Amino acid sequence: MSLDNFLNKSISRWMEGDGPHSSVVISTRVRLARNFGDFAFPGQAGAQELEKVEQQVRRWWNQGGLKALGKTSSISMRELDENQRQALVDQHLVSPNLARQGYGMVLLDKDGSVSIMVNEEDHLRIQTLFSGLQLAEAWDLASRVDDLFDSGFRYAWSPELGYLTSCPTNVGTGMRASVMLHLPGLAWAGQLPIVLGTISKVGMVVRGLYGEGSESQGNIYQISNQTTLGQSEEEIIEALNRVALQVIRQELDTRQKLLERDGVALADRIWRAYGILANARVITSGEALELLSSLRLGIDLNIIKGLSPRILQELLVMTRPGYLQQVFGRKLSPRERDEKRAELIRELVNKK
């Protein structure tokens, strides 16, 4: 598995979109924040010390530290240009922060289910990414990767607090579990404010597609645990799973109600989205996301046939600026991106 595969093709396993409850849940993510006890935390460390952390991880990896995961690859951020970094962000394999800072590294397993960032906010950010709702599976795999590192390094850990992290909000389990939900039904029915409000009240955080501070686009929302202290990982996973299942039920019920109340209006909205996606010559990423959300709902409701539901995930990634520039091999102006995006979308949508 070479770097090129990650950069040029949408091969990440989570994009297959074949996980449980995949008509509502796009993906499940678990990430663990970890730090090494023998080094200053990244925020405090100088360039030399950061370099030493990377060297140690690389040596350990070269000696087969992650052998249990099958074939893995190691990518240093310094070796990538801006577009290549952005392409990894677009695939959710590294954080925007890691891409921005330009140093640090990432270790990836063969299908992008595991990505381990080194020297981001913490020494390690172990991330597992699954399609559909698979919280137990994602936690299980993250925990296995955690054990591998634990046997090779001494973690910064306190018996009272648990894992120590750069940001106090991560202290304890160091875990953030999240599910990415596609909620067009609730959005169209105007019920999102109520549903999302309820979620906040039970200790979960709701964010837009691209994480903290990002606006929601394409009716896609991330729900994740608020706290990392005072609950075990299993309790957090279980609570989040319960909330996710409830939202899924509400979303599916609402879709049925919309169909029953005015199926023609629903079909109209979906077919118009299809018509624009299949024909537009210029399209912004924001508009594309809104229309792809409608298209995906149409596929889920069997109104639009002959298109794979994974078109949403694929185009979520492929129409991002970084990915587009990677595919077309050069820096593109915003207008050029809008044209290339439209071109790519037409190609995929017209396969029907």
Add this chain to the structure above:
Amino acid sequence: MSLDNFLNKSISRWMEGDGPHSSVVISTRVRLARNFGDFAFPGQAGAQELEKVEQQVRRWWNQGGLKALGKTSSISMRELDENQRQALVDQHLVSPNLARQGYGMVLLDKDGSVSIMVNEEDHLRIQTLFSGLQLAEAWDLASRVDDLFDSGFRYAWSPELGYLTSCPTNVGTGMRASVMLHLPGLAWAGQLPIVLGTISKVGMVVRGLYGEGSESQGNIYQISNQTTLGQSEEEIIEALNRVALQVIRQELDTRQKLLERDGVALADRIWRAYGILANARVITSGEALELLSSLRLGIDLNIIKGLSPRILQELLVMTRPGYLQQVFGRKLSPRERDEKRAELIRELVNKK
């Protein structure tokens, strides 16, 4: 040629859209207002007198008064239901007024090039309708029909004023000549206010698609002569022709400029319109007109291939409420009309 042909099919000759300058001019119309000297004008006449006018015209017609036009048909408004009347309005064969009042009659030649309303605002409204810019031809045919009536009836005519009419604005020639122009280029470039303002200054009147008081829809404008006194018919026709040719040149120049300045943006707008028309499940007549205007421009600029330019004329007529109800054989609610309209449009647009 039976009544059914006019009511159920778009067969009017003007809709063929193959006349001169048809990329800008949809149709040319000339109408002559005439009254008989031996009867009170319709506004003053009682039911009996109106009936007598119709009887006289019908008798004259039965005796071959219009034989020179080939096969013609006579339709009494009283015999039509509301939908049938509206369908004739939609084809521009009778005025909304005649359909509304519910009495009076219309004489039609075999392809809808000639339509003569009896007992509308005046005893006779002789109308000729041609595709493209054909003012001389339309005037010539109207004049021939006028001569036929002139030889069978005594017109209300004064040596000082000319033809006398119910409304003083028609006194003199009794002629209104008009061209229907499709001006998407000027509209998109924001130049319509200037161009239409200039037209008003040279003694012409600008109206929307459905005549006096109607708003412009689909970037379609009617330009007609303001005055009927003090100029000969030939002078009026010539002046209107000059103005029309100038607007045509401005429209075509502007289309080229739009193409050169940002052809991709233009294509985007056109293809989006196509995409929506080809896929929508519910569409109002106003939105349909706007999108059909874009589609037609795309056909004229050879951006969209495989569709006939006459799709605009056909759908202008076929998507009108009256026509839809006629086609589907019953009174339709506004929402049903929007659905049936979308269905009809999809069928025609997807022939591509």
